[in-house]
Every structure is written in structure tokens, then in C-alpha cells.
Amino acid sequence: MLYLVSVVDDKNAPGSTDGRPDVGEFNERLISAGYWVLAGGLADPAAATVIDYRGEVPVVSDGPFVESKEYLGGVWIWDVPDLDVALKLAAEASKVCRRKLEVRPFQEPVRGQ
Template identity: 55%
Template structure:
């Protein structure tokens, strides 16, 4: 089985829409994601998942030069940023896309599917 990252990408408009949600609407969203997470676990696809703070809570570390540079926020400007993710195991890309379809519905957001690199054989 291969592992895939199901990345939930957000825009500033998405964050504004979430901030405008009532507590009841937010709880419905959390419940839908919780149900999706339980399905992933029950079917053996679950590896790990997590929600992330907004991009303004980001710190970037660059240790590629002579000195370490630590800056607030993302290194480059972006219209989208990672808001949360699942790491899953799936038989193939089609299976991962099926999970992403359900995850997108559950979290009410766009989900990017990216396979992990396979380790080279020795």
C-alpha cells in the first residue's frame, strides 16, 4: 500500500467564511470530519491527520546559507496555504482520490492529493 497526503488548502476567503460560522455550524463541520476520520480508521486507511493554525502563525527556518534565518510567516506569498491534512494508506491513486472526495465533502474544502515518494530498493 502506498501513502498519500490529502492536503486541505485554504485561502483568506475560506478563513473569513470559517470565522463567520456560528458555533453550531462549526460543530457540524467538526462532526463530519470526525465521521470521516472514523471511516478511515475502520477501513485501515488512517495513518495520521491534523488541523493547522492559520498561515500567520507560521515560522520559516532557512539553514541553507552561512547563517540560520528565522522569519515569521511563509517564505513566499501564496494564495493558498495548508490548513490541515490526512496521511492515508491506499492501494493506488484512484483509491486515494476516492478518499479525498469524501474528505473534501466532510471538511467543506478543497483537498490536494499527493503521493509520498517510494523508497528506492537497495
């Protein structure tokens, strides 16, 4: 089952980046176990561009979609057997990346051929 694991950062108390070797080791364990699909850190929300084409023409605006003290700092996508495994791994991941995580299953995953 595929899970999106969102790394939540906080502008008022950002997570430290000194745990990157720990995160790398954790990622290597995910890869070895066959759980790894994708991971990546994101640039600061100020680097975001929002595109809204629900009307007649696309509207493009700079900055994050939502102003908030908490923001999406990175993501993992894991392919694990069930929620129990995802939550166990997320607890480890939260410790190594020193941030809160949100774990959400994909409703209908689409995979490339």
C-alpha cells in the first residue's frame, strides 16, 4: 500500500538539518527493505508558485498556497504492507529528521508501467 509521509516544518521552530546523515541511513534501510518509492526535501514556501486554472484563464501567483507557521518541508512515498508498518517507520523517520510527520494513504494509487 502506498503512503505519503509529509514532513512538517515550523517557521517559529524549524527542525535542525544536522540529522541529514541519520536521514540518509534511514533512507538506505527503506531501500534495502523494498519500501522506498520517492523522497525529497522542498525549498522554502516563499519559492512556491500557485497556478489556478479553474476559471477562463490561468492565474499565476507567487508564494505559498496557504500562509501558515507550519509548512510542508519534504515528502516520502513508501510502499509498505499496511498502516502499522507505515506508522512504525514514521516514528523512526520523525526521530531521525527531527520533525513532525503526517502519514496518509493514497486512495487510488496510479503506477507507471
